[in-house]
Amino acid sequence: PAKPFTNPHGNLTYGRGSAALGQLVDPAPLLAPMPLGTTSSATTVAVLATTTPSPLIVCSPDDPEEIARLLATHGCATLILTPWTAIRLAAIRPQDRYDLGSVKTIGNASAIMPPRIARDLLAAMPNATIANAYAQSEAVPAIILGNVDPDRPMWLGRPGRGTEMRVVDQQGEPLPPGELGEVWLRCEAPKRLYLDQALNARVHAGGWTRTRDLGRATADGELFLFDRMTDVITTDGKLVSSLEVEAALYDHPSVREATVVALPDPEHGEIVAAVVAADPALDDATLAAFLAERLEPHQVPARIHRLDALPRGGTGKVLKYQLRQRFGG
Template identity: 35%
Template sequence: MRAVRPGSARDRPATPTVPGLLAARASADPSGVALTVHDIGSLTFEEWARRSDAAALGLIDRGLRPGDRVGLVFGENEWIDYAIAYCAAQKAGGVAVPLPAALPAGELRRLLAHSSAACLVHGEGRNPPHTGLWTATLAELRPGAGSLDDVRVRPGDAAQILYTSGTTGEPKGVVASHANLTFGCTADPRRRPLAHSRHFLHAFPIGTNAAQTMLVNALDARPGALTLPRFTAARFARLIEAYRVGTVFVVPSMAIELLNAGVREKYDLSSVLLLGSTAAALAPSVAMALTAAFPRATIVNYYTSTEAAPAQTTMVFDPARPDSVGRPASGGSLMISDGEGPVPPGTPGEVWLRSPAEPRGYDRDGDAPGKVFRDGWVRMGDIGHLDEDGYLYLLDRESDIVKSGAFKISTLRVEAALHEHPAVADVAVFGVPHPVMGSAVAAAVVRRSEVSTVELRAFLTGRLAGHELPTRWLVLPSLPKNTAGKVLKRELRTLLATPEGDDAAHSS
């Protein structure tokens, strides 16, 4: 199989571009509200189109050329300006490079250099570090005498570079074309997704794959996008009640916070008919609790990655298959491989997804030799197996599997068992070095109520094999997470290895 390179597929004239989606929506529904940022303001499709046109002309006036990369740094209260700048970069023929506003100055400079950004567009009042690039706020991008008529944006052109979360290594830039981002989108108003809702709600930070999916949803879905600058369970639930939100998108860490906050008892959540969770698999007990907290909602787990999107599996929570993340959606394909080819159902192996759309690829880093991208297939970095009906079950991240003596232990399995204890509010399981076994199982626990690690180990004894039981424990007020809500297990390993962590750590 050959490696797939960004932009290698032929243009598909019938496929829209991101600016094309915006133009069509602004023409059909100019006064429709595309995006609302709670307590900040709203953006109509007409305003989005007009203001992004002006900003695109401003970029061209400053010398932006087709194919140039445009760094974008906006905070979560600046979603409106971010959406305008994102489309402006593409209308000018450029490639949008969204970067989290919380990045340290050194990391921001590194990623801008890595992406070969030509400039940096940033939010008002933000003082970006010296990068050697020209910088501007959206208001400073004033149109000159140029025209957008001569700018040709094609479906196969690169549209964005999005950096991976870096939880298992250095972040990598993932290039997506317009054809990839707009796959499945429609200009037919009768076929717009999420038609049961007037609003869909999320709180994903800019610079994540989930946030980019929401941005495209704002262009394509029937309801308007609703977001809030900073996620808290109470504020999120309050918005559901106030706006009568029909569709909600979260990551598992947000779902856990909503459950721990007891939002069902405090707010009216009956308007929610769809709750989608992405970025990681929902623990079965968490998914079951969500069905009780959102009694009218269908709970759907989406499994994908920054590299694989829009390929994904979807799973409507089914008590008969509580551990499954589902089957391929929207014409995609799924394979469990032993490294040479597919393996039979029930056999563990590497999880690969293939997108029905033009595939993504790494920018500059290469993929030697086809480790992640092969003939349209994307290696997910997870180990899993299929059942006889084609449902996918994840065993663990390849990098997270604990190899202890002759055993390979799934941290997801241990986490799922700990989530069943009523006193456990959140948990992360990881491997730590062991002088004899190679690695041992450790668990970091956030408690909802008082419980000892001895009691937790006893609770697990009837649910897990002896070699799966944690031998090291951390009891913490919260788990360290990145901006996307993923647990940073490397920080937990460091904490367990330091004297500062000894007070919270317990061996058994």
Template identity: 40%
Template sequence: MTPRTVPQMLALRAEQEPGGVAIVVEGEGTLTFGEWERRSHAVAHGLLDRGVRPGDRIGLLFGGRDWADFAVSYCAVQLAGAVAVPLSDRLAPAEVRHMLDHCEASAVLCGRDLEAPDGGRWTAAPAELEGGTAGPPGVPVGPQDLAQILYTSGTTGLPKGVGATHANLTFGCETRPKRRRFGHSRHLLHAFPIGTNAGQTMLMNALDARPAMLTPARFTPARFTRLIESYEVGTVFVVPAMAIELLNAGLHERHDLSSVVLLGSAASALPPAVSVRLAAAFPNATVTNYYTSTEAAPAQTIMIFDPARPDALGRPAFGGALRITGPDGGTLPPGEAGEVWMRSPAVSRSYYRDEQASAESFRGGWVRMGDMGYLDAEGYLHLVDRESDVVKSGAFKVSTLQVEAALYEHPQVAEAAVVGVPHPVLGTVLAAAVVPRSAGMSETGLRAFLMERLAGHELPDRVLVVDALPRNQSGKVIKRELRGLFGAAVTGQTEGT
């Protein structure tokens, strides 16, 4: 397939379906492909009139209700030959400032009621740039040009900027109307934040998939289930935190969710017990795990939940590849755990202006995932843990994912996360933070429950009952903040011994 730019994908879709609905934002309105292209052209001319030149980095700071304006601005920046830097309104001002300063953004386009941190760069709303010259701006843009810088979630340190070319972003995008993805659906529902890899995937789906992209202005379980029922949504995408919140709210017992035939989970692995509950809550849906990273996309594995392989994350899709390596970099045989590497079928991404970090994570088309895992005899990937989260306790290495999976099997556990905390003898021991479904959960009973499922060295030494887990904008638990909770906790009523 001939590589294309993102604006070329939009032009093709606008030609094929000018009146087709691309994006629906609950309570805010719709965006057709024809409107998307026309407005993108107008904003691109406005950018050029403001002095934007090829290669300039332009920040895009938008919230959930601004998806249509974000989509227009994203393509407009690229039509002007510049590089889009998507940012979320859920980020703290200091985080936004760091990202804009790091990529040396020359301007920021903002959503409604949003302001970019002061940094000597001009800001504008998309509407301020419309109304000028019509038609495409005519700036030469090629598939190998840098199209986007997307910042990682920063769960283990400062966020890194990941650069992607147009060819990387449009790899696998379908141009033939009858072959478009998710043909079983009229609407594809998600609530991913702008500025995340999952959110960017949904933007590309809006360009090339058959259903219209539907999203609430802000995620709540009630809004989400109401949209599924009212639009009879066929395809739904969530992150595990959203799935858990949906299930714990019990709204599937009061709403008709039978229209959903594909329920995809991204960003991190679904605990097996949560997958089982999702399958029951969405009776007609195929529950599917998608595994990738901001660095590795579009490489990914896809796995339909299989009770016979509850923790498997699938095999490579779309021509990608997967390998497990040992400390010497050699490939390990099936069953042996090591570092997970994926190879992208498209032009590889890289860290923007960080050659040292790029050399450590991107090698010959292969991308280091930062996870420990193994392949079974049939080539299915099983994660052990994040490399940074594996706990070395005494003589044992313990997977926090395995302990969390056991905790989620307890009927009174709504959410759970496990980290390692210092110990004077063993060096590190396991500590679990648990959000209970209701008051009065017995920690003694919880420990007895875990003893039937875990080895002695896998049992949490400390258990802390909390109201909520610290999460980032992607719904991932921020484990460095979680460790801080244990450091600040006072041994007593809220903690086990």
């Protein structure tokens, strides 16, 4: 059995304590916009209610105006959200109608936050810091913790307490600092296992959990994300991070939603394709020129597709596989 440890509130968690939640010690109210009635929300609410000293307020993530009103009315010190909720909240400029100075911590989870959205949130909540938690379901409670820095958009932070991290090559051998490879995490907690033993063999290796994410580690243990292995684009033999291109797309003020996918191409192997929901006044040529000023030539999308809204799952993540199927022909 794994060696138990005690979280800041004294209860034994046998390696399942969350280092991210352990940092939430402000007794002022905490607001958690999330879809209600799901296993994820029920678990999150139960964990927050039993591991933090804050009164917990839960609301729908689909009403940014209500989120802002609740923050101001209750003087919330902490806001936990996903990037999709952050995008919608920043878009309504809540600081024009509400005093959000009580917010000290914004907890970001589920995906990396585009730099412009982070800047807009910090402008709306001038006393806040955006805390980032990077983990994998199979690796929890192994975690990488850091603060979102818009000037270092792919920086995730450092391993939390009890977490070990390495970046490895295709054979599972550790890579030198700065080299691109798959991120592996581990901790002393009992492993989360699948009933499917073949799937376990793909996810776990020698006590480590494969994240299926690519990244780079520095000599002093910082982690920079590159992309999900399933989302990386290989064009003319060069790797392109869809996340880096998406960050550049969101830098344009007329872009409301953006994602980037790989589409097959007989000449280049794959091409970079952007799918955006944007102001109709923004034409594709103007957007492409905007991106060309911020990206390397091989990163600039070869195609730009328009939708009124991007398809998303329950947590707000874009369903990229649907877009690859839709536009891949």
